[in-house]
Ligand SMILES: NC(=O)C1=CN([C@@H]2O[C@H](COP(=O)(O)OP(=O)(O)OC[C@H]3O[C@@H](n4cnc5c(N)ncnc54)[C@H](OP(=O)(O)O)[C@@H]3O)[C@@H](O)[C@H]2O)C=CC1
Ligand SMILES: CC(=O)[C@@H](O)[C@H](O)COP(=O)(O)O
């Protein structure tokens with residue numbers, strides 16, 4: 561039986577957005593703004609940007625918010641929350657808010673493994689999960705996928721939304737391969753020597769997407785594509801060999817599925833995340849959008865290529881983690897989060913990111929995934945180990 565999302569008495573889908581202050585979160589607010597006749601925001605969370613949270617709560621007249629960074633308790637900006645709006649603090653407050661009775665669908669647009677506990681609670685509470693937070697699946701896909709009814713978990717990541725759409729109306733058992741497209745990032749074609757010298761500003765200049773800092777660095781190292789390959793394996797129930805990374809420089813082909821007869825079904829469109837965010841809310845319907853259209857008459861060429869896993873070691877490390885499975889993807893992800901933060905802070909180099917991740921993976925004894933508590937313990941261990949590796953390099 562396919563999952564059917566509930567809705568409020570007025571027929572609108574009641575949405576909670578976890579991480580409403582980020583790149584995906586603010587674009588989701590825009591989708592809800594455009595479709596106020598179909599979507600009602602009932603709950604919001606932020607981590608640190610409370611002024612932006614308050615502004616969103618006021619605009620959408622939200623009755624419940626949570627601030628996951630407990631150090632923001634007492635922030636004077638919160639006094640401007642709308643009358644009657646409840647505010648709670650801490651990671652558990654975000655989970656509680658997401659599983660409230662009056663929520664139909666939750667967008668998890670938190671960055672990092674911090675999204676995993678909420679994703680699990682949302683599925684277990686029988687809510688629809690619109691999942692942007694790919695780290696949830698990379699770390700805890702073995703736990704999350706068995707919790708999800710068919711159609712309950714809708715991917716928001718652009719490639720996975722595209723793949724999901726390329727499967728619609730087709731027999732999954734007659735698919736032959738997934739072509740996961742990758743822009744190549746700002747350093748496409750760079751040698752390892754060139755990568756040693758790139759700066760934070762260089763790495764933040766993504767050629768086709770405007771995103772939060774962590775995923776932008778992941779796109780530059782190609783860790784993003786490595787994480788997405790693991791994400792695709794969980795979402796579509798396939799193995800690593802089935803998911804092939806293809807450079808598509810313009811980010812206009814968002815991914816493709818190749819079938820047994822050689823037919824390849826591709827999803828194309830503008831590089832605008834409001835489209836996959838909205839589709840996760842509107843599925844199976846399609847609604848209008850202010851996102852730009854691709855004019856194929858003037859687009860020019862579509863360029864393809866192969867990733868260089870020798871220079872971009874993160875893609876190779878993610879392949880090892882994905883093939884090995886168990887708790888190794890948890891270590892890959894946690895170490896990467898720490899190393900990316902260190903690179904952004906200027907305490908390690910761009911190529912140190914893969915060195916730090918590799919050293920943590922080498923030191924880990926892989927176990928089968930058993931529980932959220934086990935993953936939380938291993939995540940903590942990997943963060944400590946990665947912080948030591950960062951300190952040794954700074
Ligand atoms: N941006 C994009 O286009 C795409 C993003 N994604 C995925 O979506 C997710 C969000 O990415 P993006 O929007 O770019 O990231 P941003 O950094 O722009 O936003 C992150 C959001 O998460 C909140 N947050 C940060 N740390 C924590 C924490 N420890 N606990 C709870 N909330 C926290 C932030 O709150 P605050 O700002 O208040 O501190 C903010 O709302 C990531 O998993 C990313 O991989 C996937 C595809 C595309
Ligand atoms: C928009 C989105 O889904 C990102 O994950 C995007 O794919 C990043 O671009 P890269 O292809 O450069 O990793």
Ligand SMILES: [Mn+2]
Pocket residue numbers: 717718719720788
């Ligand atoms: Mn993506």
